[in-house]
Amino acid sequence: MSTATDNPIRNGVDTATLFATLDAVKGNNEIAKFQFRASNKWISGTHSKSTIHGFYGAMQEMQHVGVHVFDADHPAVLVGADNGPTPVEYVLHALAACLTAGIGNIAAARGVNLTSVESTVEGDIDLLGIFGLGNGEVRNGYQGIKVSFKLEGDDPEKLRTVVEQSTARSAVYDIVTNGVPVTIDVEAG
């Protein structure tokens, strides 16, 4: 895309680099094939730690600048030691963060200025499912998720269309609403 912008940095997004990246991907679709990864180690009970560092993309092995380690656990009320958020809470964070990153990028690409983007995400879950007490009628996961955005910046109508476009292009929104095939291999011994 060779859209001209009067301000190459908008909302903290380097739009010149953004458009150059899109041009590069158009020229060679292989650049767009990524593999993201996490490794996890069980500590005790419901407590585990994941590490996120390396990934594949742009036709090469790459690494984040930092090595990121995250604890997950159940709270005491769910018979854990509360060493971190629950796994299902991380899903809510991922959804908010993905939609928000898209809002930043899309607003910049459209020349829309943002001054504030805040959101809350609520996921309702009936734990009869995971407890195996739902008689097969209660799912294990969230029954529904509600995201509430509050944006400030340019024209409110433009801000709304930016959120719509971010939703239409969000990886995590697609994963969470449409599902993904998952395979599980086990080596035991």
Added chain:
Amino acid sequence: MSTATDNPIRNGVDTATLFATLDAVKGNNEIAKFQFRASNKWISGTHSKSTIHGFYGAMQEMQHVGVHVFDADHPAVLVGADNGPTPVEYVLHALAACLTAGIGNIAAARGVNLTSVESTVEGDIDLLGIFGLGNGEVRNGYQGIKVSFKLEGDDPEKLRTVVEQSTARSAVYDIVTNGVPVTIDVEAG
């Protein structure tokens, strides 16, 4: 469930409390209705921070012991400042952590001892989707996710059936494989 166990603490799981919790939920299904939450604030570009603290469950407002704050961003190759993992990587962490918590609990409930549980999760994604360059044929989210577990402990066959049962009862596995209805509200101005 009033299953007797010879060792009430196994794999770091207090099985007596686990079974008492299941009994309590059987007696009053309202206890199982939870709402988890995250709030997110955009920082700049594709960088945002989520906070996870309060939740509703067991018929009351509750809080994690700690206030958990997580950065998410895009790496430089995706025109971000790499202030944290990408949102899609947090999804992989959530999936591994949920399956692993279930393995810890289910093994304990079945009297199966674990000595080590490690996993790697790989998610393949073609970014032509989120870039809007896929001609409507490339999805935004992962095309597939592969989880590879390596377990050590009691009889390998028992360990395998524990992973199967954890998968059958995992909230994040259900969310990621089957999808969840998501509503998005926007307040702009």
